[in-house]
Amino acid sequence: MATTAPNESTRAPVTRESAVRAAVALADRDGLDSLSMRKLARELGIEAMSLYYHVTGKDDILDGMVEVVVAEMALPADGANWKAALRDGAESARAVLGRHPWAISLMDSRTTRATLNHHNAVIGCLRNAGFSIGLAAHAMSLLDSYVHGFALQEASLPLDESGDIGAATEEIMGRQDLMAEFPHLSEMAVAHILQPGYAYGNEFRFGVRVILDGLETALAADAATASRGRL
Amino acid sequence: MATTAPNESTRAPVTRESAVRAAVALADRDGLDSLSMRKLARELGIEAMSLYYHVTGKDDILDGMVEVVVAEMALPADGANWKAALRDGAESARAVLGRHPWAISLMDSRTTRATLNHHNAVIGCLRNAGFSIGLAAHAMSLLDSYVHGFALQEASLPLDESGDIGAATEEIMGRQDLMAEFPHLSEMAVAHILQPGYAYGNEFRFGVRVILDGLETALAADAATASRGRL
DNA sequence: GAACACACCTTACATCGTATGGTACATTCG
DNA sequence: CGAATGTACCATACGATGTAAGGTGTGTTC
Numbered sequence: 001m002a003t004t005a006p007n008e009s010t011r012a013p014v015t016r017e018s019a020v021r022a023a024v025a026l027a028d029r030d031g032l033d034s035l036s037m038r039k040l041a042r043e044l045g046i047e048a049m050s051l052y053y054h055v056t057g058k059d060d061i062l063d064g065m066v067e068v069v070v071a072e073m074a075l076p077a078d079g080a081n082w083k084a085a086l087r088d089g090a091e092s093a094r095a096v097l098g099r100h101p102w103a104i105s106l107m108d109s110r111t112t113r114a115t116l117n118h119h120n121a122v123i124g125c126l127r128n129a130g131f132s133i134g135l136a137a138h139a140m141s142l143l144d145s146y147v148h149g150f151a152l153q154e155a156s157l158p159l160d161e162s163g164d165i166g167a168a169t170e171e172i173m174g175r176q177d178l179m180a181e182f183p184h185l186s187e188m189a190v191a192h193i194l195q196p197g198y199a200y201g202n203e204f205r206f207g208v209r210v211i212l213d214g215l216e217t218a219l220a221a222d223a224a225t226a227s228r229g230r231l
Numbered sequence: 232m233a234t235t236a237p238n239e240s241t242r243a244p245v246t247r248e249s250a251v252r253a254a255v256a257l258a259d260r261d262g263l264d265s266l267s268m269r270k271l272a273r274e275l276g277i278e279a280m281s282l283y284y285h286v287t288g289k290d291d292i293l294d295g296m297v298e299v300v301v302a303e304m305a306l307p308a309d310g311a312n313w314k315a316a317l318r319d320g321a322e323s324a325r326a327v328l329g330r331h332p333w334a335i336s337l338m339d340s341r342t343t344r345a346t347l348n349h350h351n352a353v354i355g356c357l358r359n360a361g362f363s364i365g366l367a368a369h370a371m372s373l374l375d376s377y378v379h380g381f382a383l384q385e386a387s388l389p390l391d392e393s394g395d396i397g398a399a400t401e402e403i404m405g406r407q408d409l410m411a412e413f414p415h416l417s418e419m420a421v422a423h424i425l426q427p428g429y430a431y432g433n434e435f436r437f438g439v440r441v442i443l444d445g446l447e448t449a450l451a452a453d454a455a456t457a458s459r460g461r462l
Numbered sequence: 463g464a465a466c467a468c469a470c471c472t473t474a475c476a477t478c479g480t481a482t483g484g485t486a487c488a489t490t491c492g
Numbered sequence: 493c494g495a496a497t498g499t500a501c502c503a504t505a506c507g508a509t510g511t512a513a514g515g516t517g518t519g520t521t522c
Contacts, residue, residue: 013500036478049480050501058479105336108387111403116413123415133423141384141434142441146373149380153372156339172342181344182351184358192364203372210373210445218441244469267509280511281470289510 014044016054020064024100027065032102063110069103070114072096075121082129083212086143089122090208093147094154098201101155104148135222139215146211150204157200165200169193245275247285251295255331258296263333294341300334301345303327306352313360314443317374320353321439324378325385329432332386335379366453370446377442381435388431396431400424 012018022043027035037058041048055061074092076085097104107115119140126136158168169189172178179186192198243249253274258266268289272279286292305323307316328335338346350371357367389399400420403409410417423429 037480038478046500047502049482049503052480053500105383108383111389113412116403116409116416120413120416123419127415133419137419137423138434138437141381141431142377142438145380145384145438146377147380148383149376149378150372152336152339152379152383153376158342172347178347182347184354185347185351188354188364188368192368200372203369206369206449207373207376210449211441213448214441214445217444218437268511269509277469278471280472283511284469 011045014046014050014054016060016064019044019051019054020061020068023061024065024068027102028100032106062106063112066103066106066110067112067114069096069100070107070112070118072099073118075118076125078125078128082125083216085125086122087208087212089125090143090147091204094151094204097148097151098154101151104151104155108148129219130223131219132222132226135218138218142211142215143208146207150207154200154204165198166194242276245277245281245285247291247295250275250282250285251292251299254292255296255299258333259331263337293337294343297334297337297341298343298345300327300331301338301343301349303330304349306349307356309356309359313356314447316356317353318439318443320356321374321378322435325382325435328379328382329385332382335382335386339379360450361454362450363453363457366449369449373442373446374439377438381438385431385435396429397425 019040023035023040026040026043037051038048040061041051044051051061055064073096074089076082076089079085122140122143123136126139127133131139157165173186173189173194250271254266254271257271257274268282269279271292272282275282282292286295304327305320307313307320310316353371353374354367357370358364362370388396404417404420404425
């Protein structure tokens with residue numbers, strides 16, 4: 001790894017891109033809150049203010065980080081099977097956001113070329129599959145909201161390093177007062193979440209399937225309405 | 232309005248609750264980023280450090296803010312019609328998060344009694360409707376992820392004060408380079424989003440309907456499987 | 463009238479983003 | 493060849509932030 005500051009006399013000049021990549025690595029490791037211009041500079045082997053030679057400010061770095069993350073997401077493949085394409089795209093997005101949890105809220109609050117490109121591709125996939133403009137808007141909103149929302153929930157789960165949710169749930173459920181106050185939650189914890197083999201990530205496949213099946217139904221209904229209108 | 236600092240000689244003592252309520256109001260007005268202990272104290276007519284007599288720190292205030300917001304959300308009514316109950320609950324949650332956009336990411340990163348209570352009620356509603364534990368877990372994850380994700384997207388849309396998205400879209404679409412680079416997006420903007428009467432909030436109803444219909448299908452399939460197993 | 467709790471304050475520190483104004487070295491140009 | 497220009501960096505400083513440490517004054521209670 002060459003991410004830590006090498007000998008300063010031989011170091012290649014910092015660029016906007018290397019700064020952004022270092023910032024992503026830092027946020028991945030320590031979280032977005034502890035990403036500061038000073039720490040980032042130290043990581044790059046320079047002083048904080050030297051960063052301002054390469055970027056216009058911290059916002060510029062955050063924008064760059066979003067671009068990096070969105071670029072990691074696979075665009076929906078175009079082809080006959082729109083459901084498979086969107087499913088794979090959703091899985092890819094979720095995996096990427098799982099690797100970069102800090103990016104979730106960042107993504108939605110910044111408009112970058114990468115994001116526009118991604119949206120464009122999704123709309124293209126839907127339009128090719130026969131979705132009307134309005135239905136495509138509905139579909140993209142639904143799917144994106146779900147993916148981002150799931151990533152948000154998943155990111156803030158108290159998972160231990162093995163992705164296991166059990167420890168934290170056990171801790172909560174160890175409190176008898178809470179068990180009594182929230183019986184349904186307790187039942188779900190002991191009878192389902194604490195069972196061996198449970199992983200919250202698996203809920204995602206169910207959600208995507210329900211949504212895509214629902215969209216397929218809506219598409220068929222829309223087509224029927226449209227063809228009736230044509231008679 | 233009595234939120235600004237009144238005459239200090241007659242002011243009622245600050246409490247944890249009044250501090251939290253003032254913090255919510257401040258975050259609603261100026262955003263979460265500009266909520267600082269000093270500004271909050273000024274709003275309350277005291278000095279920053281005096282807040283520490285009532286709360287243990289800023290985290291304590293953030294926890295309190297989440298409780299306030301979650302408490303504003305209607306719990307799903309129990310009764311025969313689980314779909315209507317969950318739909319109304321979802322609409323309520325979305326409306327609340329629309330009023331307090333800063334709460335979205337805060338909610339998912341903190342475990343409060345109010346949140347546990349809400350989850351418990353949703354599970355109860357599903358279980359009463361005949362959902363198995365596993366299917367209820369699926370359903371709650373799906374619905375919650377969607378609602379939070381939608382709120383997140385809606386919160387970060389560049390809406391003007393009338394809730395209109397047109398201005399920002401027009402600004403982007405005014406750039407010919409982007410129009411050419413993202414044709415599907417452009418088409419959606421000019422042919423759909425910029426049309427009079429379009430409001431992004433309306434996408435929510437569609438999403439909730441698709442999800443609830445999908446859950447109903449899954450419930451029926453689950454019941455069929457279970458009864459086959461009983462034969 | 464002494465002890466005490468309550469509600470507040472002052473000062474101070476490390477850390478944050480960044481405005482301002484340098485410095486050392488490389489390349490280009492007259 | 494010397495001067496000008498541009499590149500990549502640095503030092504200092506300012507006003508914010510959260511909060512630790514240690515007062516101050518005004519009740520209320522024995």
